[in-house]
Amino acid sequence: MQAAMGAFDGIIDTVSAVHPLLPLIGLLKSHGKIVMVGAPEKPLELPVFPLLAVIEILSRHASDEFYLGQRDGGDYWTSDAEPLEAFKRFGKNLEEIENKLIEKNNDETLRNRYGPAKMPYTLLYPSSEEGLTFRGIPNSISI
Structure with a gap:
C-alpha cells in the first residue's frame, strides 16, 4: 500500500x-x-x-525551494546567449507581474482586491519566504 x-x-x-x-x-x-x-x-x-x-x-514552502524564473547554480544549463536572455526577460516579467499585483492590492477603488477580510491577493507573487505564506510559484511540485 x-x-x-x-x-x-x-x-x-x-x-x-x-x-x-x-x-x-x-x-x-x-x-x-x-x-x-x-x-x-x-x-x-x-x-x-x-x-x-x-x-x-x-x-509550506521549503527553505531551499526555487521559484518560477529562478535557477540553482547559475547559468550552467546552457551556454547559448539567446535562451539565457529569454530566461532573464521572463524573470523580469514575473517581477513586473508582482509589482502590478501590489499596485492593484493597494488601489482602494478595486474593492474586490481585498474584500471584507482585507487580505490582499498574493498567490501569483513569483517568490516566497519559507513557511506557509499564501504566495510563491514553485519551479516544480512533487508530493
Missing part, C-alpha cells in the same frame, strides 16, 4: 459499512476525488485534524 501512496486520480468506495477513510485518502493525488457509493445511512466522520495537518504541511 505504501508504494501506491499519491498514485490515484480517483477512488470509488463501494463499501457500505463504516470504515476508516484515511488510508484511502493517502492513496489519492493532491487533487484526487473520492466517490462514496452505497454509503452508510449514518454520516461518516472524517478525521479533520490529520487532514488539515497534511494540507498545511504540503502547502
Whole structure:
C-alpha cells in the first residue's frame, strides 16, 4: 500500500459499512476525488485534524525551494546567449507581474482586491519566504 501512496486520480468506495477513510485518502493525488457509493445511512466522520495537518504541511514552502524564473547554480544549463536572455526577460516579467499585483492590492477603488477580510491577493507573487505564506510559484511540485 505504501508504494501506491499519491498514485490515484480517483477512488470509488463501494463499501457500505463504516470504515476508516484515511488510508484511502493517502492513496489519492493532491487533487484526487473520492466517490462514496452505497454509503452508510449514518454520516461518516472524517478525521479533520490529520487532514488539515497534511494540507498545511504540503502547502509550506521549503527553505531551499526555487521559484518560477529562478535557477540553482547559475547559468550552467546552457551556454547559448539567446535562451539565457529569454530566461532573464521572463524573470523580469514575473517581477513586473508582482509589482502590478501590489499596485492593484493597494488601489482602494478595486474593492474586490481585498474584500471584507482585507487580505490582499498574493498567490501569483513569483517568490516566497519559507513557511506557509499564501504566495510563491514553485519551479516544480512533487508530493
